[in-house]
Amino acid sequence: MKATPERLEARSAEIGGGLTIRRALPNRHRRTVGAWCFLDHAGPMKFAAGGGMHVGPHPHIGLQTFTWMIEGEVVHRDSLGNEQVITPGQVNLMTAGAGIAHAEDSAPGRAGELHAAQLWIALPERERHRPPAFRNYPHLPLVESGGFGARVLAGSAFGQASPAEVYSPLVGLDLSATGRATLRVPLEPSFEHAALVLSGAVTVSGEALSPGTLLYFAPGREELALRSESAARLLLIGGTPFGEEILVWWNFVARTREEIAQATRDWNAGQRFGAVHGSPARPLVAPEVTGLNLRSSPPGVT
Numbered sequence: 001m002k003a004t005p006e007r008l009e010a011r012s013a014e015i016g017g018g019l020t021i022r023r024a025l026p027n028r029h030r031r032t033v034g035a036w037c038f039l040d041h042a043g044p045m046k047f048a049a050g051g052g053m054h055v056g057p058h059p060h061i062g063l064q065t066f067t068w069m070i071e072g073e074v075v076h077r078d079s080l081g082n083e084q085v086i087t088p089g090q091v092n093l094m095t096a097g098a099g100i101a102h103a104e105d106s107a108p109g110r111a112g113e114l115h116a117a118q119l120w121i122a123l124p125e126r127e128r129h130r131p132p133a134f135r136n137y138p139h140l141p142l143v144e145s146g147g148f149g150a151r152v153l154a155g156s157a158f159g160q161a162s163p164a165e166v167y168s169p170l171v172g173l174d175l176s177a178t179g180r181a182t183l184r185v186p187l188e189p190s191f192e193h194a195a196l197v198l199s200g201a202v203t204v205s206g207e208a209l210s211p212g213t214l215l216y217f218a219p220g221r222e223e224l225a226l227r228s229e230s231a232a233r234l235l236l237i238g239g240t241p242f243g244e245e246i247l248v249w250w251n252f253v254a255r256t257r258e259e260i261a262q263a264t265r266d267w268n269a270g271q272r273f274g275a276v277h278g279s280p281a282r283p284l285v286a287p288e289v290t291g292l293n294l295r296s297s298p299p300g301v302t
């Protein structure tokens with residue numbers, strides 16, 4: 001018999017620019033889905049001139065940041081010297097590895113809109129100290145069936161593979177419908193999965209789902225049945241259960257408290273991560289690592 005899916009409520013969190021977003025991972029009841037260890041859903045929202053996303057320069061270690069842009073435009077700048085505008089339908093994938101810094105800003109001084117998901121992928125032990133890298137993927141495979149458009153953001157599905165370079169067995173799909181639609185999504189049975197509605201409402205294998213709830217499925221499933229009655233969009237993530245204990249603190253994913261403390265000292269001293277040029281927002285200050293439960297991230301994670 002199939003295990004009952006778990007409903008996990010996202011919480012609201014604030015990111016740079018005073019933007020309130022929904023944070024679905026990490027969750028009190030579930031830290032990871034495969035190697036996916038963080039999931040923020042921003043928007044859809046419209047903002048006045050000067051608004052939108054303004055996350056000043058900040059560092060990362062031990063993870064990849066994976067940004068899926070649905071509406072709006074955000075400028076990514078990093079300490080490798082990359083400056084990349086991400087536009088709708090594109091993925092930005094930044095591999096922090098041993099360390100990188102970046103900033104993300106909606107175009108300054110202009111009114112606009114924003115709808116995006118930003119996820120982190122924990123790097124496995126053998127890859128987590130690799131050199132940092134950044135890539136923009138302007139084209140992801142699209143499969144259309146039953147009224148749904150399935151965009152393969154990461155991994156493989158429907159016989160199509162995403163070009164995004166990842167280091168664990170995982171999958172990420174954006175599934176959108178403009179009206180009444182049905183779709184059976186074949187799954188890799190060894191993966192665990194989770195679904196998050198980004199707009200509208202979708203019934204996922206009998207569970208009514210709307211934005212703000214992450215629906216988790218344990219390994220052993222062969223497919224999910226999606227049904228929408230009107231325009232809707234759903235993000236599906238999955239992967240081999242991550243077999244390593246990770247520590248997530250602020251913008252760092254590591255294994256030991258000392259690694260986190262060292263990264264905090266290095267960033268606040270202006271060392272190791274390099275400089276990000278051109279961001280209109282001020283650099284963020286890493287919170288001191290004192291008497292904390294390293295499994296719970298403080299507010300202000302970006």
Ligand code: MN
Nearest residue numbers: 060065102302
């Ligand atoms: Mn970041």
